[in-house]
Amino acid sequence: MATKPSPMNRREQGLALVLVLSLVGVILSMLAEVLFESEVVSRASIGERDRAKAEMAAVTGAQLALFFVDLEAQVEFLKGNEGIPPGIKAGIDAMTKTLEDQLGGRSLSQILNDFPIGSQGFETIEDFAQLNLSKLADEKLIAALNAVPGYFVVKVSDESQKLNLNFLADRSLSKHMRNALIRVFSLPQEREFLDSLGYSPERLASNMQDYIDTDNKDSMESSDELSPYTQAKFTHTAKNGPLESLEELRRVPGFHIDEIYRVFSPYFTVWPMQADKEQWNIDKAPNELVAALTTPPENEVNDPLMDRLEDRLAAGEKFGQDKNRRNFKEFFKEGGVSDKTTEEILRWLAGFQSSVYKIVVRGVSNQVERVFELVAVFEEESVDDATTGKKEDENNNQNNENEGTPQNETEGSTAEENNNENDENKDEKKKAIKKGKIRVVYQRFR
Ligand SMILES: [Ca+2]
Numbered sequence: 001m002a003t004k005p006s007p008m009n010r011r012e013q014g015l016a017l018v019l020v021l022s023l024v025g026v027i028l029s030m031l032a033e034v035l036f037e038s039e040v041v042s043r044a045s046i047g048e049r050d051r052a053k054a055e056m057a058a059v060t061g062a063q064l065a066l067f068f069v070d071l072e073a074q075v076e077f078l079k080g081n082e083g084i085p086p087g088i089k090a091g092i093d094a095m096t097k098t099l100e101d102q103l104g105g106r107s108l109s110q111i112l113n114d115f116p117i118g119s120q121g122f123e124t125i126e127d128f129a130q131l132n133l134s135k136l137a138d139e140k141l142i143a144a145l146n147a148v149p150g151y152f153v154v155k156v157s158d159e160s161q162k163l164n165l166n167f168l169a170d171r172s173l174s175k176h177m178r179n180a181l182i183r184v185f186s187l188p189q190e191r192e193f194l195d196s197l198g199y200s201p202e203r204l205a206s207n208m209q210d211y212i213d214t215d216n217k218d219s220m221e222s223s224d225e226l227s228p229y230t231q232a233k234f235t236h237t238a239k240n241g242p243l244e245s246l247e248e249l250r251r252v253p254g255f256h257i258d259e260i261y262r263v264f265s266p267y268f269t270v271w272p273m274q275a276d277k278e279q280w281n282i283d284k285a286p287n288e289l290v291a292a293l294t295t296p297p298e299n300e301v302n303d304p305l306m307d308r309l310e311d312r313l314a315a316g317e318k319f320g321q322d323k324n325r326r327n328f329k330e331f332f333k334e335g336g337v338s339d340k341t342t343e344e345i346l347r348w349l350a351g352f353q354s355s356v357y358k359i360v361v362r363g364v365s366n367q368v369e370r371v372f373e374l375v376a377v378f379e380e381e382s383v384d385d386a387t388t389g390k391k392e393d394e395n396n397n398q399n400n401e402n403e404g405t406p407q408n409e410t411e412g413s414t415a416e417e418n419n420n421e422n423d424e425n426k427d428e429k430k431k432a433i434k435k436g437k438i439r440v441v442y443q444r445f446r
Contacts, residue, residue, distance in 0.1 A: 161285045211251070232254075
């Protein structure tokens with residue numbers, strides 16, 4: 001389904017690059033303040049000094065990783081941005097192609113992974129990635145990299161490919177997330193595995209929901225939600241709030257069993273804690289997870305669907321290329337999937353863009369090691385709408401034109417402004433160039 005970028009002139013190519021550069025510049029200058037000022041203080045003893053240096057290395061590494069994450073997210077975002085003139089869009093496509101060729105199939109945000117980087121950091125990476133990045137990066141970042149004490153090792157993961165358990169904390173998403181979880185646990189093998197440990201798919205999904213949802217009722221039976229906790233001999237009870245780390249999942253009855261936690265937790269994330277619809281990037285999600293979510297409970301994953309998923313992966317096809325989700329719906333229909341629950345799970349949870357990244361950096365100085373981790377979320381920014389001069393609501397994003405996308409209820413605050421223009425201006429709104437920005441939502445030293 002990949003379309004060849006149309007030929008374009010040099011000027012447009014230049015424009016595309018300038019656009020990316022200016023966006024990245026703005027973001028980096030904001031991030032510089034957040035990160036460089038934090039955590040590193042002068043300390044007296046030598047041990048403390050190495051500790052401070054290790055922290056400095058880790059924070060610098062995190063800054064570098066953020067730069068790459070941001071670059072990747074910006075490029076992805078611009079690709080899906082309907083407001084961009086075709087020429088510039090072609091430029092971005094061409095640039096993406098160059099990146100893909102030079103990175104040999106790796107994603108930009110992940111080229112740093114597991115690669116010890118010291119004070120020759122940036123040059124090494126440029127050699128490694130065969131990209132001239134010093135033109136893009138902020139001077140402050142390059143200076144910090146050249147002065148990094150010791151070294152750091154970065155690990156970036158794309159959290160959008162996983163299911164966010166905190167979908168369960170959102171009123172409009174929890175039902176669909178619950179259905180999704182039941183499906184993950186209900187494939188014949190998984191069901192058997194859980195059964196051998198005394199849990200049913202429905203029980204496990206309910207325990208997760210009840211831990212997070214704010215009421216005290218058991219979502220499966222007409223009783224309070226306490227008995228799974230008593231059975232698991234827990235001294236704690238449901239938190240009735242979102243999960244703050246993946247490890248916290250172990251406090252949910254069932255997930256205190258190591259095997260269960262080990263098998264399923266790699267498919268889950270808790271970021272962002274304030275989950276929003278369509279944040280699960282189905283284009284990056286592992287096939288087995290997509291297959292599980294689109295297979296009704298107790299059915300085997302059907303062969304036509306599995307074949308289609310594998311072909312799609314091999315061909316590098318992306319659902320996100322079709323903004324109207326038409327290909328997307330057809331794809332599953334032709335794969336033999338057509339039930340209402342599947343349709344709802346996909347409509348509410350699945351999107352086509354990665355927006356959540358976890359960065360874990362080990363900083364090392366004189367054998368003293370410090371680990372810094374952060375989570376960054378890429379968000380659509382309010383936009384100066386050239387056609388009306390007003391700010392566009394965050395929720396009023398490119399999904400607006402998607403038939404049946406449930407978002408009208410969140411539009412209340414701007415309804416007055418938009419009321420009469422919703423239909424007439426839809427086309428014009430589509431043309432406004434949207435911007436995105438990356439925001440650190442969580443950071444700490446382990
Ligand atoms: Ca509850």
